[in-house]
Amino acid sequence: MPLYQTKLAPGETGTVSSLQGSPPVSPRTSTPVVKKTLQLPSPSQYVIYTELELARKHHFEMACTGREGESAMSKELRCRLVRNTVTSMISILRASHQGEELRYPSKHEVTAMAKRLVEYYPMLQDKDEPIKHMSMYSYLQRRILNVKTPQKRQGPRPERSSSTKRRHIDFSPSDQGEDYDAGSSGGSTILLPPGSSSEDDEVSETDKDSLATQARHYKTLQEMYKKPKPNQVAVCQILDLKFQARRAFIDSDILKEEYRLAKIFEAYPCFKELHHVMDELRRILDKDNSKFLDEVKKRWTEFSSMVQFYGVWRKVLKPPMSLGAVESNIALFRALPTLFPSQSVPPKKMGQASEALLHVLQPTEEPAIYLQKRTLFSPVLVFDGSRCLLAIGNTPVTTFAKEELGEGLLYLMGYYYTLHFTYPKCVANLLSVIQTEVLQDSIHERDTTGSYKRAMAEWNAFIKK
Numbered sequence: 001m002p003l004y005q006t007k008l009a010p011g012e013t014g015t016v017s018s019l020q021g022s023p024p025v026s027p028r029t030s031t032p033v034v035k036k037t038l039q040l041p042s043p044s045q046y047v048i049y050t051e052l053e054l055a056r057k058h059h060f061e062m063a064c065t066g067r068e069g070e071s072a073m074s075k076e077l078r079c080r081l082v083r084n085t086v087t088s089m090i091s092i093l094r095a096s097h098q099g100e101e102l103r104y105p106s107k108h109e110v111t112a113m114a115k116r117l118v119e120y121y122p123m124l125q126d127k128d129e130p131i132k133h134m135s136m137y138s139y140l141q142r143r144i145l146n147v148k149t150p151q152k153r154q155g156p157r158p159e160r161s162s163s164t165k166r167r168h169i170d171f172s173p174s175d176q177g178e179d180y181d182a183g184s185s186g187g188s189t190i191l192l193p194p195g196s197s198s199e200d201d202e203v204s205e206t207d208k209d210s211l212a213t214q215a216r217h218y219k220t221l222q223e224m225y226k227k228p229k230p231n232q233v234a235v236c237q238i239l240d241l242k243f244q245a246r247r248a249f250i251d252s253d254i255l256k257e258e259y260r261l262a263k264i265f266e267a268y269p270c271f272k273e274l275h276h277v278m279d280e281l282r283r284i285l286d287k288d289n290s291k292f293l294d295e296v297k298k299r300w301t302e303f304s305s306m307v308q309f310y311g312v313w314r315k316v317l318k319p320p321m322s323l324g325a326v327e328s329n330i331a332l333f334r335a336l337p338t339l340f341p342s343q344s345v346p347p348k349k350m351g352q353a354s355e356a357l358l359h360v361l362q363p364t365e366e367p368a369i370y371l372q373k374r375t376l377f378s379p380v381l382v383f384d385g386s387r388c389l390l391a392i393g394n395t396p397v398t399t400f401a402k403e404e405l406g407e408g409l410l411y412l413m414g415y416y417y418t419l420h421f422t423y424p425k426c427v428a429n430l431l432s433v434i435q436t437e438v439l440q441d442s443i444h445e446r447d448t449t450g451s452y453k454r455a456m457a458e459w460n461a462f463i464k465k
């Protein structure tokens with residue numbers, strides 16, 4: 001998390017200098033240059049937090065396409081910014097020689113900081129108002145009022161302290177003010193004593209800071225999911241912020257296979273929800289395309305419609321007119337592995353290859369018992385006639401309505417991508433076809449087996465007729 005030093009002295013000019021000898025940070029070319037030096041009649045040196053740089057970059061990327069009005073910072077991220085800013089200002093002020101007299105930043109300093117924050121994060125500006133920083137000023141002042149400064153514990157002989165006596169400060173969240181949830185991270189300003197140096201740790205501090213920021217995002221996400229109704233917009237913003245680090249964690253081999261699923265769901269409970277899984281699929285394949293999922297669903301509708309005719313032509317499917325929507329979707333699931341076969345046969349206990357995609361429960365069959373007997377550790381749909389259960393291996397994850405069964409294969413692909421699973425060999429060719437034809441994601445040359453090439457050649461020959 002980069003920290004920028006803000007010197008306060010008369011006027012309002014200056015340049016940016018990084019703390020602790022770090023090299024200056026150049027702004028990205030896609031975002032405008034904003035001064036981070038603020039000068040007021042005070043010797044205190046304050047810090048502007050820029051750990052939400054990705055949210056700022058996203059705003060200016062949307063501004064390039066004229067959609068800056070759609071960009072907004074979630075409540076959780078805004079609270080984190082306000083909390084860190086106030087914590088930093090109070091800590092630095094009390095560490096200065098004015099700390100014995102001045103306990104909190106002045107109104108003038110808070111106003112100046114509010115102006116600078118909305119200048120650096122334009123999505124926080126008040127819309128349709130002549131003064132753009134009033135809301136941010138109110139957030140900062142409210143947080144300052146909510147900071148608790150408990151008195152020292154008194155002994156047997158209470159000591160009447162004078163008004164100038166220094167007190168210890170506690171930056172724990174206050175119960176007052178609904179804008180500051182426990183899910184937001186606490187202050188992270190580190191004040192080094194005079195003469196101390198971080199030159200020896202200059203290389204490792206960046207990595208430590210990145211890990212610390214990522215850990216705060218994990219904690220924030222988990223705290224949000226302790227609530228009955230998490231803020232879904234805020235969840236999406238947190239997932240956007242640490243996409244690369246999250247993919248490195250999920251795609252790595254550091255987790256043992258038997259604990260992998262539990263660890264991922266522990267870190268990212270949001271991935272038990274289908275809309276977050278599908279949104280992660282968008283981030284992986286086309287993160288800048290907000291209409292990606294709509295385009296995928298449209299391609300899937302066209303593909304499945306053509307496959308219906310292909311199956312009838314191959315005498316694998318009956319004409320869809322004689323079946324209802326649910327029965328037609330079940331028949332399609334069962335026919336797909338036959339239309340796009342793989343070289344490997346399914347395990348004997350599983351029976352047909354389509355069981356790797358969908359299992360329809362018998363009237364006397366329990367889903368828990370079926371999952372216990374399942375041998376493949378991969379996503380699967382379990383349908384009981386009224387609702388559909390999505391499970392991974394032996395673990396049930398989520399459910400959805402039977403009307404969405406037609407998009408069930410897209411949900412399976414979402415989990416294959418999000419959790420970085422390998423396709424089961426008995427349906428590898430089919431899922432590779434979905435990957436290339438519907439998701440429009442290319443496959444590795446080593447995956448273009450002879451059976452895959454034959455299946456694609458037959459399919460292409462049919463659709464060209």
